[in-house]
Amino acid sequence: MQNDKLRSYLHFHVIVFIWGFTAVLGALISLDAVPLVWYRMLLASGFVFLYIKLRKRNLKLTKRKLGVLIIAGIVIALHWLTFFGAIKVSNVSITLALLSTAAFFTSILEPIFYKRKFVGYEILFGLLVIVGLYIIFQVETKYTLGIILGLISAFLSAIFTLMNGKLIKDTAPSVISFYELLTGVVAISIYLAIMSFISGGDKGFNLAFFTISSEDWGYLLILASICTAYAFIAAVAVMKHLSPYTIMLTINLEPIYGIFLAFLIFGSKEQMNPQFYYGALLILSTVILNGFLKTKRKINKIS
Template sequence: MFLLAVCALFAKWIDLPALYIVWGRCLFATLALYIYCRYKRINLTISKTLAQRLVISGALLALHWWSFFQSIQLTSVAIGLLTFATFPLYVPLLNFVLYRTPIQPLLLLQGLLCLFGIYLVVAADNLTSTAWFGLLLGLFSAACFALLTVFNRHYVQQQNPVLISFYQQGSALLLLSPWLLLLQQSPSLNDWLLFIVLGVFFTAFTHSLIIYSLRFIPAFTVSLSFTLEPVYGIFAAYLLLGESVTVLTIVGALLIVSTCAWASVKSGQSSSD
């Protein structure tokens, strides 16, 4: 979770549009996963139906990462991570819309608590109109990730997760590539080095660690640990970027993180029941 949290800082370290950052991340993550699949002799053959579904999920992944990095570039690491942390609240809503799963009334209270936590963070930062758009992009990123989570849970849960990750990120790479023609900037050598570090170490390697951890601890415990991501990220941004951390930011962050952890616990209890 700490490595995933540090990913947010690359939005500040790489002086390129968010679209370019996501493209570079997908490029080297796909290459690293391909090498891993070949090394482990994982069969890369998939059905046409699964390929179509993975292209859709790859598009969701690209939208999620683009809006996430764009949100941070327009606001701060804290706001980008805290708005993304609200994704557990979207999952029950999406399950209701897609699969008519009943919504627990408690979800409304949890949503209001998260919104109040975001308000505290916003009040601490005195956002401009541009930053408000960044905040909305952060919430959109959370919705895309929640939809991706629901999609994966219902369609690809029987497949090798490394294989799924390879095709999702490869699909995102192909879908993003034509859009680079609209950009007039070219990455510097330093940007390419950061792309490699972000794609190989902070994406392919980190996701492999999460998959490996599932051999020893329940998936619910792994998903619950995602609530720690903004805590680590805000701390890292304070140390490495010098981003200010006010009392209101801390209170808002604690409220959002604890509410999302609460929502995840309730979700885990419901699924076990």
């Protein structure tokens, strides 16, 4: 049992490291955000479908649940579009620092989703996160659009996390993932088809959209298979052996891993003003402390 926990803990660190590498891949892939997300969701849905068939999962769902999954899929697609959009107009460090505010948005939205009262310290932590964001905005004005897109991405991440929190109770994670990914592909395809029609083929689905370098194909396959399909399914499996606090603390290492990898790969392009790191550290510390207090509160309730 102890060995299972240790293996799961080490495995989960690898998964979070992979998640951190996702942002780096987004910067390495030369495609714009829309085709990048379309290919990612298309390929990943294919990989997850193969997994479902191998495990002989039932894909049948009620109309109501399918409707919720369609909404969640659109939210996830918008999350990834803004996430990779932020990387394209700023850099990996900015995007990941802002993505860590997803935990703050979750703490604000959770009482609404699960109909509970707000906790006093959550308001205080919210103010601290705002201070951290203010510091980043003050020193990185040239990345204003990237910061805004990063915040929108974090907000959308909080929404689909809360939606999946309800869905996961009675639906297999792989089935949820398949329908959400497939919905994203369909939604973006409709948008691209409309853009192609309006522009007469200059935008949307055209020859340029399907012209991809071998290097980008390699990165896309890694992004869709390892960073999406594998990481999602493996994360659900190892979480069964870990405490909520361990999960929360480890996930919050994602921006640290990602920023470190980006600095190693891109060098000076990722070097920011020292005050940026003060703001990012304030946000991350607040998120970790919030997670610690929430986990402790839940444990006290159980005991």
